[in-house]
Amino acid sequence: MLDETVPVIENRSLTGGHFLLSLDAPRQAPGVRPGQFAMVRILGRSDVLLRRPMSIFDVKTAAGAKSGSPNKVAAARILQLLYKIVGRGTRLMADLKPGDKVGLLAPLGHGFFEEEYLPRAHASDEILQVAGGIGIAALMLPAKQLADAGFRQRLFFGGRTKDDLVGLSEFKPLVRGMLLATENGSVGYRGYVTRPLEDYLTKHSDKKFLLMACGPGAMLRATVELAKRFRHPCLVSMENRMGCGVGVCLGCSIRVQGTGHDAYQRVCTEGPVFWSDKIVWETEKKLGIKE
Numbered sequence: 001m002l003d004e005t006v007p008v009i010e011n012r013s014l015t016g017g018h019f020l021l022s023l024d025a026p027r028q029a030p031g032v033r034p035g036q037f038a039m040v041r042i043l044g045r046s047d048v049l050l051r052r053p054m055s056i057f058d059v060k061t062a063a064g065a066k067s068g069s070p071n072k073v074a075a076a077r078i079l080q081l082l083y084k085i086v087g088r089g090t091r092l093m094a095d096l097k098p099g100d101k102v103g104l105l106a107p108l109g110h111g112f113f114e115e116e117y118l119p120r121a122h123a124s125d126e127i128l129q130v131a132g133g134i135g136i137a138a139l140m141l142p143a144k145q146l147a148d149a150g151f152r153q154r155l156f157f158g159g160r161t162k163d164d165l166v167g168l169s170e171f172k173p174l175v176r177g178m179l180l181a182t183e184n185g186s187v188g189y190r191g192y193v194t195r196p197l198e199d200y201l202t203k204h205s206d207k208k209f210l211l212m213a214c215g216p217g218a219m220l221r222a223t224v225e226l227a228k229r230f231r232h233p234c235l236v237s238m239e240n241r242m243g244c245g246v247g248v249c250l251g252c253s254i255r256v257q258g259t260g261h262d263a264y265q266r267v268c269t270e271g272p273v274f275w276s277d278k279i280v281w282e283t284e285k286k287l288g289i290k291e
C-alpha cells in the first residue's frame with residue numbers, strides 16, 4: 001500500500017451522474033488484487049479532509065488499452081475508479097480534469113481471491129455476480145480474473161433506472177449471461193434484481209453456485225438471505241462509511257460471528273470482502289463519520 005499524489009489522465013462522464021476516473025499510478029496499479037479498494041483525497045480543500053473509499057474498478061497498461069486482465073497487472077500503470085456523485089467529495093471528483101492531481105492511498109483491503117475463496121469457486125457450476133448500482137465497481141476485476149481462469153459466470157445487475165447500469169459493456173464479454181433489473185422498468189425486469197436472482201436459483205436448484213455481491217445494504221441482505229435459503233456460499237463486498245481506511249479509527253467495524261474482541265472486524269482491513277455467514281447482519285453498525 002502506497003500513499004501517492006497522482007495525475008488524472010481522464011475523468012469520463014457516463015450516464016446518471018457516474019464517472020470513470022483514470023489515474024496514472026505506476027507504483028500502485030501493479031500491486032492491485034481483485035476486490036481491493038483505494039482512498040482518494042481531494043487536494044487543496046480544507047472542507048473535504050477525509051479520503052473517500054472507492055473500489056478499484058480496473059487496472060490497465062496504458063491509456064486506451066483494452067481492459068487489463070489481472071494476469072497483466074504486473075505491467076499495469078493506470079488505475080480506474082468508477083464512481084457516482086452522491087455528495088461533496090464525489091461532486092468535487094467530478095470536476096477533476098486531465099493533469100489535475102489527487103491523493104491516492106492504494107491498494108487497500110483483502111481482495112476476493114484470497115486462497116480460501118478459490119476452492120469454493122472451483123466447487124461451483126457457475127459464479128453469480130450480483131451488483132446493485134455502483135456496487136458493480138467492486139465486481140469488475142474479480143469477474144475478469146474468473147473469466148481469465150475459465151470460470152462460468154452470470155451477472156445480475158440492478159439499479160433505479162437504466163442510467164444506473166454502468167460498466168455493462170466491460171462486463172458483457174466476461175459472463176455467459178446478464179439479467180438486468182430496474183426499479184422503474186426502463187431496462188430488464190421491473191423491480192429489484194433479487195427477484196430474477198430468486199427465479200434463477202429456483203429454476204436451477206440442482207446446481208452449485210458461488211454468489212459474489214456488492215451493492216446497497218438492503219440488496220445485500222436480500223441476496224444473502226437467498227444464498228442461505230438455497231444453501232450456496234456467498235461473498236459480499238461491504239461499503240461501510242470509512243474514516244482512515246487503514247485500520248486505525250475503527251469507524252468501519254462490523255459485527256461478525258465471535259465473542260469479545262473477535263466479535264468485530266474492520267471492513268477496511270479484514271474486509272471489504274467477507275463470507276456472508278460470517279457477518280451478524282441484524283446488528284451491523286452504522287457509524288456517522290463526520291468531517
Ligand SMILES: Cc1cc2nc3c(=O)[nH]c(=O)nc-3n(C[C@H](O)[C@H](O)[C@H](O)COP(=O)(O)OP(=O)(O)OC[C@H]3O[C@@H](n4cnc5c(N)ncnc54)[C@H](O)[C@@H]3O)c2cc1C
Nearest residue numbers: 052053054055082083084086087088089090137239240241
Ligand atoms: C470499500 C468501499 C468501496 C466503495 N467503492 C465505491 C465505488 O467504487 N464507487 C462509488 O461511487 N462509491 C464507492 N463507495 C462509496 C463512496 O465511498 C461514497 O459514495 C463516497 O465516500 C461519498 O462521498 P461524498 O463526499 O460524495 O458524500 P458525502 O457527502 O460524504 O455523503 C453523501 C451521501 O452519501 C452517503 N454515503 C457516504 N459514504 C457512503 C458509503 N460508503 N456507503 C453508502 N453511502 C454512503 C452519505 O450517507 C450521504 O447520504 C465505496 C465505499 C467503500 C467503503
Ligand code: FES
Nearest residue numbers: 245247249250268
Ligand atoms: S476506516 Fe478506520 S478502521 Fe476502517
